[in-house]
Amino acid sequence: MSGHVPPLSPGSLPFKILLIFLQLRYTCPWITRYPGCVLPEIPRPWFLSRFGLVKTAFPLCEGTKDQARHPPALHGLRNDGEGWPSDPGRAWAAEALSWRAIALVPHLLLGTKEPGLSGVVGVSSRCEKACNPRMGNLALGRKLWADTTCGQNATELYCSYSENADLTCRQPKCDKCHAAQPHLAHLPAAMADSSFRFPRTWWQSAEDVHREKIQLDLEAEFYFTHLIMVFKSPRPAAMVLDRSQDFGKTWKPYKYFATNCSATFGLEDDVIKKGAICTSRYSNPFPCTGGEVIFRALSPPYDAENPYSAKVQEQLKITNLRVQLLKRQSCPCQRNDLTSKPQHFTHYAIYDFIVKGSCFCNGHADQCVPVDGFRPVKAPGAFHVVHGKCMCKHNTAGTHCQHCAPLYNDRPWEAADGKTGSPKECRTCKCNGHADACHFDINVWEASGNRSGGVCNDCQHNTEGQHCQRCKPGFYRDLRRPFSAPDACKSENCSTDGNTVPRVVVQPLAKITDSRRKGENSTKKVCSCHPVGSAVLPFNSVTFCDPSNGDCPCKPGVAGPHCDRCMVGYWGFGDYGCRPCDCAGSCDPLTGDCISSSTDIDWYQEIPDFHSMHNKSEPAWEWEDEQGFSALRHSGKCECKEQVLGNSKAFCGMKYSYVIKIKILSAHDKGSHAEVNVKIKKVLKSTKLKILRGKRTLYPESWTNRGCTCPILNPGLEYLVAGHEDVRTGKLVVNMKSFVQHWKPALGRKVMDILKRKCK
Structure with a gap:
């Protein structure tokens, strides 16, 4: 009808536009006034809070007026690795976010997803579930010790061979070493420098x-997850890898590593018996240089279903790592006509000593800071130091998040569950705002049916009890104040200003009933508090109520x-009250079963969440100095039998779930699996999974099964990859059944033709 104005209902588009405008108006006034966030804070109207749009939704206005007039481009922000951009300061980053907030308006209106955010009220944490810090080389920034160093007392002469494919010897190369002269030194620190920036540096022992x-x-x-050693000299005939968990x-x-495990150590060989503590697979002297030793801490018989379980912790936790080189061996290509000349081949030499691991946080942190007093060892170039003090989440505390925060001991502390992702958060004690700390009491826990075990410490504000739930003797409850208020318990004689005040009389139900029978004080309300759901009188076990209106605490x-039912969002009415629903919405008050009903959801909750386009567990999209994979570092030593493009029938018979053209950005070893x-x-x-162009993670077969990552995926190169999807986890899997070839336009056209014409 002409002139009709549609109602401004919560679900209508005009209402959404109005709320978004008001949110931007009240979070950053310069959007509608003038550029600059220097106006006094404007009180936000009640309706912004009512509809879940609070001022903290976007941290927009922290900059100055000058900065607002010249908002920086997003690509101009430098990141220092700690979450906020470096200079020119946080304000610039906040300004950049404000421009992004304006850009979100069409996404909110259209119901589309804007990448990079996880909800209307801010960026989600990467630690909502079980989480762990970034993995790195523990040797970086720390001092490696060795018993001897080449030329530590005087200049020494040394020689080395590099073999040919037929094991014949090339002419030996000889040189000098001196530990005090930088251009001749081969110090232990050379094993821990960047293999990409300094690929030809090594440590070398003294001769003989x-x-x-x-x-x-x-x-x-x-x-500690795994160790990779790359030798310049032939690998030892015998060596032992030890660890300490008590600082040495x-x-x-x-x-144990040996060419013959039984003869050297009296142990079985894991080449023959899987899971044996000794192996011969890394003790062959060939190749004479560049030979690798790889150890994985979670090799069989250990598994990593839950990386925070007590069994896995016992295997992975270290404070010290030691390698004992017990027996040298010569390069098999050495010639026999040099016996009359002095020998200078009797030394150990190692290019790389890569100790992969992470800060130990029990699954309760994803970032770490330096331990008090720790100073990284200076070394050339930039490198990432794996620090050891956790920035704890999930209400935990301690260097390793090994206990609950002071006021969060209502349930026993637990490590997060890496198998299910459950964070096992510490739960706050119910101290009514009158205590700063609490402790866990197993007897209280068991008495409550394993529901609550927190006992408040040092109750303040004249309160006492397990939950600071009653006033101390000599004080009475002022029912005009909420019990969480500091002045809820007042002296029986004086007010807070020292003046004598009449005490509020609180009578038990029986006394009130008797007085009403006698016609006394007929204005008082009769208490009818539920005996199970109501609290008790501070001085005894009698239920009480506010005499002015009959309301029960x-x-x-x-x-x-009358305290006779559970609040919305709670269930299990009983002696300890009601427990919170473990649901996104409400639950059945009797059983706790989650209730899914569109009538229980406000319109603003129906706006689709913003999801990051890549997996939340993925690291930042950047190059790392330390890629961590043997195959990526020394791909020439990796032997992979890979699929080839033969006839179209065989290709179609593989029934690949996806075929994509990719460019490798970086590779990471997560300890239990590989990510590229x-x-x-x-x-x-x-097919089943929606694959979009952009950044993504592939999951290749673990290098630990064969000493490298197969198929080989080298950073910086482009490939055509055909593989299978894990629909359950949403992962793109790359294994020995996958087709992986360097990208060429002709190859792409050929595969596309096969897919269109043959694979039907």
């Missing part, structure tokens, strides 16, 4: 040394004037 020791000392407990007081072997989670970050440049085929 039969036994040698290399040791890494850490300043705290760390999680005691040692325990991780693995309820136990936690209980509602109603890629940029998808073209999608030739996609």
Whole structure:
């Protein structure tokens, strides 16, 4: 009808536009006034809070007027690795976010998803579930120790061979070393420098040394996942890898390495018996240089279903790592016609000593800071130091998040569950705002049916009790004040200003009933508090109520004037009140079963969440100095039998779930699996999972099964990849059944033709 104005209902588009405008108006006044966030804070209207749009939704207005007039481009922000951009300061980053907030308006209106945010009220934490800090090389920034160093007392002469494919010897190369002269030094620190920036640096022992020791000392407990050693000299005929969990007081072997395990150590060989503590697979002297030793801390018989379980912690936690080189061996290509000349081949030499691991946080943190007093060892170039003090989440505290925060001991502390992702958060104690700390009491926990075990410490504000739930003797409850208020308990004689005040008389139900029978004080209300759901009188176990209106004080989670039912969002009415629903919305008050009903959801909750386009567990999309994979570092030593493009029938018979063109960005070893970050440049085929162009993670077969990552995916190169999807986890899997070839336009056209014409 002409002139009709539609009602401004919460679900209408005009109402959404109005709320978004008001949110931007009240979070950053310069949007509608003038550029600059220097106006006094304007009180936000009640309706912004009512509809979930609060001022903290976007941290927009922290800049100055001058900065607002010249908002920086997003691509101009530098990141220092700690979450906020570096200079020119946080204000510039906040300004950049304000421009992004304006850009969100069409996404909110159209119901589309804007990448990079996880909800209307801010960026989601990466630690909502079980989480762990970034993995890195624990040797970076720390001092490696060795018993000897080439030329530590005087200049020494040394020689080395590099073999040919037929094992014949090339002419030996000889040189000098001196530990005090930088251009001739081969110090232990060379094993821990960047293999990408300094690929030809190494540590070398003194000549004619039969036994040698290399040791890494850490300043705290760390999680150790695997070790990669790359030798310049032939690998030892025998060596032992040890670890300490008590800062070097005691040692325990991780693995024995020998050409003959039974003859050298009297142990079985894991080549023959899977899970044996000794192996011969890394003790062959060939190749004479560049030979690798790889140890994985969670090799069989250990598994990593839950990386925070007690069994896995016992295997992974270290404070020190030590390698004992016990027996040298010569290059098999050495010639026999040099016996009359002095020998200078009797030394150990190592290019790389890569100790992969992470800060140990029990699954309760994803970032760490330096332990108090720790100073990284200076070294050339920039590098990422894995620090040892956790920035705890999930209401935990401690260097390793090993206990609950002071006021969060209502349930026993637990490590997060890495298998299910449950964070196992510490729960706050119910101290009514009258205590700063609490402790866990197992007897209280068991008495409550394993529901609540927190006992408040040092109750303040004249309160006492397990939950600081009653006033101390000599004080009475002022029912005009909420019990959480500091002045809820007042002296029986004086007010807070020292003046004598009449005490509010609180009578038990029986007394009130008797007085009403006698016609006394007929204005008082009769108490009818539920005996289970209501609280008790501060001085005894009698239920009480406000004599002016009859309202009863309820136990936690209980509602109603008479405390006879659970609050919305709570269930399990009983002696300890009601417990919170473990649901996104409401639940059945009797059973706790979640209730899914569109009538229970406000319109603003129906706006689709903003999701990051890549997996939340993925690291930042950037190059790392330390890629961590043997195959990516020394791909020439990796032997992978890969699929080839033969006839079209065989290709179609593989029934690949996806065919994509990718560029490798970086690779990461997560300890229990490998992740390769890629940029998808073209999608030739996609079935069950929706694959979009952009950044994504591939999951190749673990290098630990064969000493490298197969198929080989080298950073910086482009490939055509055909593989299968794990629909359950949403992962793109790359394994020995996948087709992986360097990208060529002709190859892309051929595969596309096969997909269109043959694979039907």
